[in-house]
Amino acid sequence: MNVVKTRVAVSAMVFCLMSAPTLAEDLRVTVWTGNDAHLKMLNGIAESFKENHPDVIVKFETVPVSDYTQKLTFQVAGGNPPDIAWMMEDAAPAFENAGLLMDIGPTVKAAQGYDFDDFSQPAMALWQKGETVYGIPFSTSPFMIYYNKDMFDKAGLEDPLALAAKGEWTLDKFQETAKKLAEANPGKWGFEFKDGEGYASRMTHALLPSIRAYGGDIWTNGQCGFDKPEAIAAVKQLHDMVFKDKSIVPPGEQGDYFSGNSAMTDNQISRASKMPEAGFNWGIAPLPTGPGGESPVIGQAGLVVFEQGKHKELAAQFVAHMTDKENVATMAQFFPPARKSVLDSEAFINGNKLVPAEQMKNVSSAITKGRVHPAHEKAPQILAAMAPRVDALWKPDANVEDALKGVCAAIQPLL
Structure with a gap:
């Protein structure tokens, strides 16, 4: 009798498992x-x-x-x-x-x-x-340049899209324009790095567009490029914009292009989804060119x-x-x-x-x-090794060339 009951129970359980929804x-x-x-x-x-x-x-x-x-x-x-x-x-x-x-x-x-x-x-x-x-x-x-057209109009300046169409959107014009924008909009900035980062994080994204436009790279074929003349010239220009022109949002400050506090930023097309809430007229233009020509960063x-x-x-x-x-x-x-x-x-x-x-x-x-953007299997270690050296770069009295040589000294063994 018990054997029969057991068989019935087992059969019922199997039937339930077979008929149960997946x-x-x-x-x-x-x-x-x-x-x-x-x-x-x-x-x-x-x-x-x-x-x-x-x-x-x-x-x-x-x-x-x-x-x-x-x-x-x-x-x-x-x-x-x-x-x-x-x-x-x-x-x-x-x-x-x-x-x-x-x-x-x-x-x-x-x-x-x-x-x-x-x-x-x-x-x-x-x-x-x-x-x-x-x-x-x-x-x-x-990476493209997002710009606040209202701030350009207030400053009486041609916007990056118009300048690019005439072949005049260069790094020198970018520097000149960012300074005029900051002067025409007190309390605001001419430019901020991607997503307001670039000092403690996204270090390479902040530096790479200008370095590429000068004809250099951050690293290639296992060799550090930060200490090459092209990179040094590019970063010196950015350093001047931060500390001399006071046109780029400096370390410790928050610009926030998307709320109207910076006239320009560089970012990717996905960020266009944030623009309907921005509350100003805007546009997208190519990155500025430099001595190395047109060098888009992807x-x-x-x-x-x-x-x-x-x-x-x-x-x-x-x-x-x-x-x-x-x-x-x-x-x-x-x-x-x-x-x-x-x-x-x-x-x-x-x-x-x-x-x-x-x-x-x-x-x-x-x-x-x-x-x-350059990749590497040791990217996390490279960025960690870069961090203190890049910190030394973003000081008003920094020796840019020495700081960049320090970056290469830190990351070359990892490359």
């Missing part, structure tokens, strides 16, 4: 945006994934950009990585070389209609070694899947979905694409409701002509 699977995706428009778009893409994966719930977790890579590293080291992460270009080599990223090539290439060859080869260079694909770039975004970010992730194959399928032609075209309103078919389309030029087509053409041109 439990939903959660995919964790870490991002560094908390912007409502970005998250609305991302959640829309996640919702469309459910058409073929009805039991999958995609959750986007926002981590502040200032310590994003550090927190991501801690999660991985602690055995709790997200399934998918946005990854900055400077951090990618370290994660790749440590064997922490899944080869998602077979999955994305097998996705129906994916057309892997549509991705620009230069854009894929950082994310692919041979046939191994460590990530798919979702944003290949050049910041890149990719989608990666972690080897330790709980749902690797499913995560790779979501990356394929998120970076197919349709969704890349959707994301292009905020994140300039690496897909050639989307970048070359009228839909991209006209797709950003906030930025006029003529200004978006400058974005497209910069992607074509620009170079990605």
Whole structure:
């Protein structure tokens, strides 16, 4: 009798397990945006994934950009990585070389209609070694000059877009203009570095555009470039703007372009989503040129899947979905694409409701002509070694050349 009851109970349990609905699977995706428009778009893409994966719930977790890579590293080291992460270009080599990223090539290439060859080869260079694909770039975004047209008009100055159209938007003109803007708008600044950072964080993003425009680089082929004549001349000019002209927001001060306290900043096209709340007329122009000519700087970010992730194959399928032609075209309103078919389309030029087509053409041109921010597998250690040396640079009486030689002395062993 007991045997019969046991068999019945076991049969009932098996039937319940077989007939029970499939439990939903959660995919964790870490991002560094908390912007409502970005998250609305991302959640829309996640919702469309459910058409073929009805039991999958995609959750986007926002981590502040200032310590994003550090927190991501801690999660991985602690055995709790997200399934998918946005990854900055400077951090990618370290994660790749440590064997922490899944080869998602077979999955994305097998996705129906994916057309892997549509991705620009230069854009894929950082994310692919041979046939191994460590990530798919979702944003290949050049740095542009955002400007407050109202402040330019008040100062009686031509704006950067007009100057660029005449071939007069140079670093010398940039310095002259920033000083006049600060003088015409007491209590405000002519320029601030990206997101009001550049001293304690985003050090390379603050210095690289000018160094490239002078014909140099921060490092290349394992050699430090900070102590080269081109870099020294570029940084001296920035130093003069901070401490002599008093036109760039100095260390310890907060300019905040987006609230109208700085006339110009450099940033990427995704920041256009913040402009409707700014309350002033604005525009986007190319970076100023220098002795080295036109040298756009591109910041890149990719989608990666972690080897330790709980749902690797499913995560790779979501990356394929998120970076197919349709969704890349959707994301292009905020994140300039690496897909050639989307970048070359009228839909991209006209797709950003906030930025006029003529200004978006400058974005497209910069992607074509620009170079990605230098990457290195030891980027976190390099930035940590740079920090105290860069601190010494941003003093009123600093010897710029000696400070930059100090930077190279600190980071060359790591390069």
